[in-house]
Amino acid sequence: METENTRPYFFGDIGCWSERTEVHKAASLGQVSRLQDLIQSGASVNIVAVDSVTPLHEACVRGQAQCVQLLLEAGAQVDARNVDGSTPLCEACSAGSLECVKILLEHGAKANPALTSRTASPLHEACMGGNSDCVKLLIEQGAGLEAYDLYYGTPLHVACANKHTDCVKVLLNAGAKVNAARLHDTPLHHAAKSMLVDMIEILVEFGANIYARDQHNKKPVDHTTPGSPSATYLQSYEVTPMSLQQLSRLAVRKKLGTGALKDIGQLDIPKILIGYLCYQ
Known part of the structure; x- marks a missing residue:
């Protein structure tokens, strides 16, 4: 299959590349009939472009569910990794495409692919984008609640840092550790920095330690603006014992x-x- 050299093409955070096949293009644009014709004519569904991106990665990052289904039925590798170690499931979760996530999982995609130094888990990606439905589905499929990413920490850290309260609720109700720490930073530290009162309240109700010190020896309240609702809530909780x-x-x-x-x-x-x- 010949590649097409066009102007540089930007693929999320992976970078710039110019060699895409017609299969990649059809998958990305959701051209189901065109993709089907290419497959029937013998085009490989597992051909990779620069950065090891497969047509399945392309379809997932664009949320093209029909193309994802077609590629998988034609033998696309469901857990193929690009140069950064991301699988198609990671891309679908990042894009927030619940339909693509469902299809991938039905075809055996790993909810817990081995983490690398350059990629996060599908659950991290879903939390980063605030895709709570994807978060729920991944948890139902056994996604690791405490999967640890070198840059972000746990999925709960990611949800808090990115201000996604709905994802925080889902994770905590599923049993995520509320006081998990990354370099002494807890999810509550992230919520306090964002000064999201609703998120702070939820974390505290689930047992977040309001006295935890981060790597700068600061408590969560130290990251809030004095006199703000967030600061007032945390300060009041410090002097109010938790009820029986x-x-x-x-x-x-x-x-x-x-x-x-x-x-x-x-x-x-x-x-x-x-x-x-x-x-x-």
Whole structure:
């Protein structure tokens, strides 16, 4: 298959490259009929361009679900990696394409591909883009809640740093460790820097340590603006002991771990208590 030399083409954060095949182009543009014709004429669905980008990567980064389905049915490698180590699932999660994510997982894509020094996990990518539906689906497929990225930390760190409260809720309810640390930075430090009161409240309700010190020996409140709602909330919490009710909820959730939501729903207790334990 001949490559097409055109003007430089920018592929997300991967960089600039100019050699794309017709298969790459059709996959990227969602040209299903054209892609089908190319495949039937013998074009390889696993041909790589510069930076090891496959047509499947292209289709995923553009959210072209029909092309993703077609490529996989024609034998595209579902966990192919580009030069940075990103798989098509990483690209689909970054793009926020729930349909593409579903198709990839149905075809055996790994929810927990081995991390490299240059790439994050699919769950990190979904949290980075604030794609809470993708986050839920990945968790259902066993995505590692504590997968650790050298640059970002855990998915919860990523969700907090990027101000995605919905993703924070999903992760915490699934059992993510609220006090996970990266260079002593906790998710609460990130939320405090953004001064998002709703996010701060959620983290604290799930047991975030308001006294944790980061690498600069600062508590979360030290990253807020004095007199702001975020600062006021954290300061008030420092002088207000956690209620026995809250402590009991945290103890139950900690004991049940990542299976908390499923296990709590099976308890023979009033629905109002189930709702409280599930932070509903």
